[in-house]
Amino acid sequence: MKMTVKKLLFLLLAGVFLLYGCGSGNYANDTPSEEDSGKTADGSMSAEPGNGGGSDDAAEAICAMVLVDPGGNRYFIDVNAGTFFTAPIPEEFTNADGEMLEESDLSAGDLVEIYGNGIMLESYPGQYPGVSRMVLVQEGTEEDASQYQELIDQVYAEPDPSELPVMSVEYTTKLAVTSMLLSSGNYEWAYSDENGETQHVAACGSHILEWEELADARLEEPADLRLLPSGDMKSVEITRWPVSAWEAHDSSAAGEKVEAAEEEGSYVIKAAEPGYVYLVVGHWTEGYVEFGFYTQ
Structure with missing residues (x-):
């Protein structure tokens, strides 16, 4: 009986959000549209021809609530289909009046309309990489988001202080x-154990140019590389060498310093070119860790 009441409350709350939170869409329609026929059982869109692959806004907008875990990671829950997923914040992020917003303007409990190609990657949580536009239609509170706490509890685990980022x-x-x-290498790390000590x-091992294996980024042309560290990284140092130096294991080769731009709360290597090995040294309060990859 308890589960039945919870499910009923979930459906009633979802209905309220559909009617009032994202009222500009067709979320309250009971009759499936042609676009809806391409949805899978969990509410995600299949990648079939003619179902949203051709243009950025080809799929019907998703009305979703913003959820945030204790580590600051952001998720979305489709209040119509119930799909739990992650998605990038696009450049075109506005409020209902069309005013441009920043990623920092999003908070737990907010309701947004998400536009894109409609292709949801099959994972848990789902991933919606093809987002082209997002609209903040209603501000919410953490109390609004608390109804979905069970979902956050499924994916969030308290970090182990001894675990390297x-x-x-x-x-x-x-x-x-x-x-x-990314591949990882040398590090120094300090943490407090269960006894408070x-x-x-x-x-302290080999130089990156002597590492046997490196993650590889396959670039068709110069591209921006966004660094996504775990934990609260304080700063970063980046050096690059031609791939030929790594192939020759020439640790004496001189490296070139690379400046990372700070964008939307993360570090970005701008216009990275194919043919280089990158050493990324991340610094946290607890110490540092080396990471490496090469571009081709």
Whole structure:
């Protein structure tokens, strides 16, 4: 009986959001449209021809609530289909009056309309990389978002202080938005154990040009590379070498310093070119970790 009441409350709340939160769309229609026929059972869009692949706004807008976990990671919940997913904040992010907004203007409980190609990647949470436009239609509160706390609890785990951070790089090509996990190397790290005592760990090994394996970013042309570290990274140092120096394991080769631009709360390597090895040294309060990759 308890589960039945929870489900009923969920449906009633979803109905309220559909009628009042995103009223400019067709979310309250009971009759499926031709576009809806392309949806999978979980509410995501299939990647079939004629179903949103041709233009940026080809699919019907998704009315979604913003959810945020204790680590600051942002998620969305489709208040119509119930799909739980992640999505990038596009450049075209406005309020209902068309005024431009920043990513920092989004808070837990807000309702947004998300426009894009309609292709939801099959993962959990889902991933919607093809977002072209987003509209903040109603500001909300953490209390509004609390009804979905069960979803956040499923994906969030308290970080282990002894665990080293990781870093990935995200970039866009003509075909897709790609994210890759970077190789890691030397580090120095300090943390407090369960007894409150400070522990120190370190690895001082080979130079990046002597690493046997490196993650690779396949670029068709120069592209912006967005660094996505875990935890609260304070600063970053970046150096690059020609790939030929890595192939020759020439650790004496001189590297070139690379400045990272700060955009929307993250560091971006602007117009990265194919043919280079990149060493990324991330600095946290607890210490530093080296990461590496090459472009081709």
